[in-house]
Amino acid sequence: MSINKKEKYQIAVIGGGPGGYVAAIKAAQLGADVVLIEKDKIGGTCLNWGCIPTKALVRSAEVYTHLLEADNFGISAENISVEMPKVIKRKDKIVNRLVKGVEHLLKANEIEVIKAKAMLIDEHKIMLKQGEQQAEITADNIIVATGSQNSELNIPGISLSGVIDSKAALDLEELPESLVVVGGGVIGMEFAFIYANLGVKVTVLEFLDQLVPGVDEEVAKELDRSARRRKIKIKTEARVSEIKETDSGLQVNYIYKEKEKSVASEKVLIAVGRKPYHAELGLEKIGIATEERRGGILVNEKLQTKHDHIYAIGDVTDKILLAHVASHQGIVAANNIMGNEMKMDYSAVPGAIFTSPEIGTVGLSEKEAKAKNIDYQVGYFPFAASGKVMAMGEREGKVKLISRKDNDQLIGAALIGIHASDLIAELTLAVQQKLKVEELVETIHAHPTTSEVIYEAALDLKGGAIHYNGR
Numbered sequence: 177m178s179i180n181k182k183e184k185y186q187i188a189v190i191g192g193g194p195g196g197y198v199a200a201i202k203a204a205q206l207g208a209d210v211v212l213i214e215k216d217k218i219g220g221t222c223l224n225w226g227c228i229p230t231k232a233l234v235r236s237a238e239v240y241t242h243l244l245e246a247d248n249f250g251i252s253a254e255n256i257s258v259e260m261p262k263v264i265k266r267k268d269k270i271v272n273r274l275v276k277g278v279e280h281l282l283k284a285n286e287i288e289v290i291k292a293k294a295m296l297i298d299e300h301k302i303m304l305k306q307g308e309q310q311a312e313i314t315a316d317n318i319i320v321a322t323g324s325q326n327s328e329l330n331i332p333g334i335s336l337s338g339v340i341d342s343k344a345a346l347d348l349e350e351l352p353e354s355l356v357v358v359g360g361g362v363i364g365m366e367f368a369f370i371y372a373n374l375g376v377k378v379t380v381l382e383f384l385d386q387l388v389p390g391v392d393e394e395v396a397k398e399l400d401r402s403a404r405r406r407k408i409k410i411k412t413e414a415r416v417s418e419i420k421e422t423d424s425g426l427q428v429n430y431i432y433k434e435k436e437k438s439v440a441s442e443k444v445l446i447a448v449g450r451k452p453y454h455a456e457l458g459l460e461k462i463g464i465a466t467e468e469r470r471g472g473i474l475v476n477e478k479l480q481t482k483h484d485h486i487y488a489i490g491d492v493t494d495k496i497l498l499a500h501v502a503s504h505q506g507i508v509a510a511n512n513i514m515g516n517e518m519k520m521d522y523s524a525v526p527g528a529i530f531t532s533p534e535i536g537t538v539g540l541s542e543k544e545a546k547a548k549n550i551d552y553q554v555g556y557f558p559f560a561a562s563g564k565v566m567a568m569g570e571r572e573g574k575v576k577l578i579s580r581k582d583n584d585q586l587i588g589a590a591l592i593g594i595h596a597s598d599l600i601a602e603l604t605l606a607v608q609q610k611l612k613v614e615e616l617v618e619t620i621h622a623h624p625t626t627s628e629v630i631y632e633a634a635l636d637l638k639g640g641a642i643h644y645n646g647r
């Protein structure tokens with residue numbers, strides 16, 4: 177049986193992650209004849225080894241911590257324990273269901289899916305390899321959506337058993353007693369909270385002077401406090417130099433303010449970033465340029481490479497490495513191919529970090545507003561002052577809104593607190609649509625809901641919050 181059903185397609189999408197599969201579905205909806213080529217699993221990193229499986233683990237850890245605190249809610253719960261094989265089985269079940277769901281959608285949209293490794297032969301021809309089998313197809317248009325891979329850390333001891341990456345961290349059938357996380361970025365902090373909430377002693381070693389670099393400093397500080405409250409040890413400005421095996425496990429050596437320090441641990445998770453992935457794709461053969469330092473494929477606003485009919489989307493473009501950015505890029509590329517001109521705008525990209533509590537961000541941080549010489553003002557509201565938050569037994573976090581002084585436009589928001597990853601949607605719409613704070617204030621927010629924290633922070637910018645006067 178041959179790998180492919182046809183020899184020629186209107187659009188070939190290489191890579192089946194949230195960039196590639198969304199582009200394929202959109203293009204098919206617009207009437208294109210589409211083939212999607214994926215060498216591994218449909219859904220890519222996000223569905224199989226990233227966003228979704230981590231959220232399943234976050235939920236298990238959350239249920240466990242709620243049960244430990246059940247007494248606070250007037251509920252008695254005894255003999256509570258974590259059974260990791262069951263936690264992992266649940267996670268796998270969710271992932272498999274979602275992957276099957278996407279496969280079904282591709283089929284329903286009459287997209288041919290080929291499980292093979294794709295290599296560009298020329299500007300229209302693609303070689304497909306599946307085990308011993310090979311085939312060649314041609315496409316009028318090509319969308320490269322091959323994603324990203326973990327950045328490596330070149331230090332002695334990196335290959336020792338017990339040193340794991342984010343993929344292996346999803347499948348620890350036995351909880352380690354202790355875990356050192358190298359890298360206090362998004363992946364590092366999500367795992368730090370998952371494992372700390374499951375009862376593991378966690379230490380985070382971050383190279384820079386703040387956690388989750390790029391996120392508003394005040395919110396990052398609040399995250400630091402929340403981490404310490406959960407007994408996560410945080411060491412910033414720590415440069416990891418070596419990992420050693422000892423009689424009792426592993427030892428991570430790091431330099432802090434020119435002094436050598438070390439921390440012992442059973443396992444070490446490396447989470448020092450991700451970089452574009454396009455190995456063996458053959459970009460150089462057809463003259464597609466990549467950025468020198470990190471290797472991202474260079475594209476214009478319409479996501480075209482140097483060749484008008486070859487597009488690149490998602491992490492491989494190294495713009496903003498987020499699934500929802502990849503999906504939006506997929507929609508833009510598909511529309512451009514089908515004759516509806518669209519351009520990418522990265523000014524209102526929401527960020528959601530699933531720590532405890534969660535973080536949501538959109539638009540400019542205060543540092544960015546300052547750097548752009550914008551005359552801005554800041555409004556705040558603490559989650560602890562919300563009735564709903566109190567009723568839920570929570571109290572951590574705050575909202576921070578940034579608006580222009582000259583025209584009242586909301587230009588940035590950062591929040592840390594319960595539901596922050598969902599609450600950011602309202603603020604994303606506001607930043608994207610260039611709404612004024614006045615318009616947020618004119619909008620009635622349902623009571624009692626967590627969304628009121630946004631309303632109150634907006635009121636803070638307009639003369640004062642109603643339910644807080646602690647500024």
Ligand code: NAD
Pocket residue numbers: 226329358359360361362363364366381382383384387388389414415416447448449450496497498527528529530
């Ligand atoms: P990241 O860039 O967010 O964080 C990596 C961190 O490692 C940085 O803080 C960096 O300073 C630190 N670091 C680098 N070298 C180090 C060293 N030698 N010692 C100590 N610290 C070191 O990258 P990530 O957390 O690996 O995530 C990769 C990508 O995936 C990111 O672009 C992220 O946006 C995306 N992602 C997003 C989410 C989400 O939005 N919820 C979740 C997971 C991943």
